[in-house]
Amino acid sequence: MKKSSRLKQDQDKELVLSLYRKMVLIREFELKAKEVFRSGRMPGFIHVYIGEEAVAAGVCEQLRQDDYVASTHRGHGHALAKGIEPRDAMAELMGVVTGCSGGRGGTMHLYDPEVGFLGSNGVVPPGILIAAGAGLSAQIRGTDQVAVAFFGDGGSNNGAFHEGLNMAAAWNIPVIFVCENNLYATEMPFSKATKNTNVASRAAAYGIPGIQVDGNDVMAVYEKAGEAVQRAREGGGPTLIECLTYRWFGHHEGDPGISYRTKQEIADWKERDPIKKLRNDSVTGELVTVPEFQQIDEEIKEVLKDAAEFALASPLETESTALDHVFYSPAD
Amino acid sequence: MSHTNVISESFAEPSMAGQRVITYAQAGVEGVREEMRLNPDIFYIGQGIGPRGGNFQQSRGLWEEFGEARVRDTPIAERAQTGFGVGAALAGSHPIIDIVFMDFTLEAMGEIVQQASTIHYISNGRFKVPMMLRAAGGGVRSTGPHHSHTFWSFFAHIPGLKVAVPSTPYDVKGLIKTALRDENPVIFIEHKGLYGSKGPVPEEEYLIPFGEARIACSGKDVTLVTLGLMVQRSLDAAEILQKSGVSVEVIDLRTLVPLDKQTILRSITKTGRLVVVDEAYASCGISAEVAAVVASEALDQLDAPIIRICTRPAPHTFSPSVDSYLVPSVDRIVEEVSDLMGKKI
Numbered sequence: 001m002k003k004s005s006r007l008k009q010d011q012d013k014e015l016v017l018s019l020y021r022k023m024v025l026i027r028e029f030e031l032k033a034k035e036v037f038r039s040g041r042m043p044g045f046i047h048v049y050i051g052e053e054a055v056a057a058g059v060c061e062q063l064r065q066d067d068y069v070a071s072t073h074r075g076h077g078h079a080l081a082k083g084i085e086p087r088d089a090m091a092e093l094m095g096v097v098t099g100c101s102g103g104r105g106g107t108m109h110l111y112d113p114e115v116g117f118l119g120s121n122g123v124v125p126p127g128i129l130i131a132a133g134a135g136l137s138a139q140i141r142g143t144d145q146v147a148v149a150f151f152g153d154g155g156s157n158n159g160a161f162h163e164g165l166n167m168a169a170a171w172n173i174p175v176i177f178v179c180e181n182n183l184y185a186t187e188m189p190f191s192k193a194t195k196n197t198n199v200a201s202r203a204a205a206y207g208i209p210g211i212q213v214d215g216n217d218v219m220a221v222y223e224k225a226g227e228a229v230q231r232a233r234e235g236g237g238p239t240l241i242e243c244l245t246y247r248w249f250g251h252h253e254g255d256p257g258i259s260y261r262t263k264q265e266i267a268d269w270k271e272r273d274p275i276k277k278l279r280n281d282s283v284t285g286e287l288v289t290v291p292e293f294q295q296i297d298e299e300i301k302e303v304l305k306d307a308a309e310f311a312l313a314s315p316l317e318t319e320s321t322a323l324d325h326v327f328y329s330p331a332d
Numbered sequence: 333m334s335h336t337n338v339i340s341e342s343f344a345e346p347s348m349a350g351q352r353v354i355t356y357a358q359a360g361v362e363g364v365r366e367e368m369r370l371n372p373d374i375f376y377i378g379q380g381i382g383p384r385g386g387n388f389q390q391s392r393g394l395w396e397e398f399g400e401a402r403v404r405d406t407p408i409a410e411r412a413q414t415g416f417g418v419g420a421a422l423a424g425s426h427p428i429i430d431i432v433f434m435d436f437t438l439e440a441m442g443e444i445v446q447q448a449s450t451i452h453y454i455s456n457g458r459f460k461v462p463m464m465l466r467a468a469g470g471g472v473r474s475t476g477p478h479h480s481h482t483f484w485s486f487f488a489h490i491p492g493l494k495v496a497v498p499s500t501p502y503d504v505k506g507l508i509k510t511a512l513r514d515e516n517p518v519i520f521i522e523h524k525g526l527y528g529s530k531g532p533v534p535e536e537e538y539l540i541p542f543g544e545a546r547i548a549c550s551g552k553d554v555t556l557v558t559l560g561l562m563v564q565r566s567l568d569a570a571e572i573l574q575k576s577g578v579s580v581e582v583i584d585l586r587t588l589v590p591l592d593k594q595t596i597l598r599s600i601t602k603t604g605r606l607v608v609v610d611e612a613y614a615s616c617g618i619s620a621e622v623a624a625v626v627a628s629e630a631l632d633q634l635d636a637p638i639i640r641i642c643t644r645p646a647p648h649t650f651s652p653s654v655d656s657y658l659v660p661s662v663d664r665i666v667e668e669v670s671d672l673m674g675k676k677i
Contacts (some may be wrong), residue, residue: 068419068422068423070419100458101454101455101456101458102455102456102457102458103456104453104454104455104456105454105455105456109454109455111451111454111455111458111459112458113422113455113458113459118419118422118423118459119451119455119459121447122446123442123446123447126415126418126442126443126446126447128415129411129412129414129415129416129418129419129443130415130418130419130422130447131419132412132415132416132419133415133416133417133418133419133420133421133422133423133427134419134420134422134423135419136416136419136420136425137419137420137421137423137424137425138423140375140401140402140420140425141373141424141425145423147419147423159411160411160412160415163407163409163411163412163415164412164415164416166407166409166412167406167407167409167412167413167416170407171404324457325452325453325456325457326452326453326491326492327452327492327494327516328452328457328460328461328462328515328516330515332457
């Protein structure tokens with residue numbers, strides 16, 4: 001990072017620390033979730049986001065609390081980056097009443113209206129449509145809110161991608177489509193799933209900007225997301241951003257992820273750790289010192305320790321409320 | 333007994349004498365217009381519902397009044413229409429998603445069943461999904477296999493969805509207004525064979541609550557529970573049967589969810605016989621549900637087996653003769669009810 005004025009440097013430092021904090025929070029959350037899952041105490045199954053932290057952190061750093069995010073089955077990172085409290089998210093993974101969805105949703109149905117989080121999702125990829133719909137609502141209501149849809153390379157080959165991008169583009173909706181291209185849809189290599197592996201290039205089909213970015217470079221993601229968010233806020237319509245990234249682990253916890261990927265490939269991507277990269281770049285640029293990073297690491301570890309204890313100590317929903325909220329009632 | 337499949341021109345009821353008479357389509361427009369004027373959060377999207385005013389004139393004049401921002405034509409993309417609707421509802425709007433032909437709701441089934449119906453419950457009540465999905469079901473004049481379906485039972489099967497099927501212009505206006513004040517996903521299914529039918533509709537505001545069936549005609553010998561286009565056919569059959577000394581009570585369900593069990597059970601207590609007339613298929617349909625409710629809650633009141641008169645189990649066809657054989661006609665209702673009474677007698 002180039003040295004500039006003192007003020008600029010302070011701003012840069014603040015930004016780096018904020019991005020770093022988000023990424024470490026996601027990383028530590030996922031490590032803690034894996035640990036609890038492996039202990040056999042967590043119901044269901046989880047898809048962890050480790051390796052892709054720069055995408056959620058870089059994009060969500062550009063959003064306001066009243067902006068919207070619709071996410072995927074691999075959604076813990078998006079939820080945390082958008083502002084769901086680690087306690088609320090961890091409790092939801094445990095299916096307990098203190099979770100952000102009261103324990104009813106679990107990992108793939110994290111919801112929080114307070115921070116505009118319109119859900120992680122068990123289906124690929126209706127989040128594209130849900131985010132665009134939230135953007136449409138903002139457009140009709142005349143606010144300058146924007147919406148972000150996260151989805152994977154797998155989602156880009158689904159019909160919702162075409163219908164959603166086409167209609168959002170035709171209507172100039174304030175929405176940013178963020179494709180996390182991690183090269184595999186479960187076990188299906190992207191190169192076998194499509195003849196055009198450049199997702200960003202597909203934007204041309206809809207007449208919107210399409211940008212490809214190193215999804216492990218949080219500063220690059222942050223910068224490109226900023227341009228897209230600004231364009232959407234100012235009435236310039238949707239942008240498609242393809243972030244090239246990689247999940248370090250299997251599709252879900254318990255999938256070793258090595259029957260369809262080589263160990264070498266996994267090792268190469270681990271070398272490109274987004275957290276390590278930001279740390280190294282910032283230390284080399286003399287923007288942040290090693291102890292400053294270490295302090296964040298320690299703080300976050302405590303946050304996650306607390307979140308896990310909170311989640312594990314919380315009760316499950318009782319049968320007496322099992323039929324509440326099937327329908328909305330104004331009396332509720 | 334000719335013209336048994338012709339839709340009656342008027343649904344005038346004695347109590348409504350002197351009322352203004354408009355069509356079923358006009359009544360729907362009026363209900364939507366009133367609610368859109370009251371509630372700025374409502375917007376309306378669908379195919380051909382803008383300047384064209386809807387394939388069935390079901391949105392005529394709304395685009396002119398509310399403009400492109402709130403009344404918008406969509407591409408042929410039912411999944412996007414519906415998914416955008418869900419997202420907009422989560423963000424505080426109240427969308428009307430017009431799928432136009434009921435058959436095409438299938439293209440959006442994931443968004444309706446996996447997203448719209450679940451989010452309020454799964455978010456533990458933190459989000460609500462106020463949206464109305466509007467579609468026209470049923471066959472009319474050889475609309476064939478892709479434009480004739482009556483999928484209301486699919487939706488009634490799913491917790492979290494409300495399902496309304498109005499049969500008269502009066503009910504369209506009253507129910508559509510209720511649908512637009514309900515902050516749940518409502519599947520609002522009109523019958524394309526009824527859009528041109530006329531009936532008395534008050535100009536002033538009124539609402540018809542969900543879950544209150546209508547006794548379309550009173551009788552004492554047999555109860556016909558029905559909905560949609562089949563209400564009029566059942567009434568026509570009742571008139572014919574009356575001449576043979578059979579007194580028929582016709583119950584128009586109006587809404588499948590919530591289902592007005594009490595009105596059905598009260599009627600069975602009086603008549604002792606249940607016939608369900610449904611344009612949908614019998615298997616796993618609302619006719620099976622009504623039969624099950626009566627069998628489990630009023631079996632001792634029944635004097636005869638429950639009869640279901642439904643569209644015969646084959647795809648809808650273009651062939652006018654075959655289609656009129658498949659879909660329940662006035663003749664068939666008369667015949668089956670006569671048989672039932674004959675067995676009793």
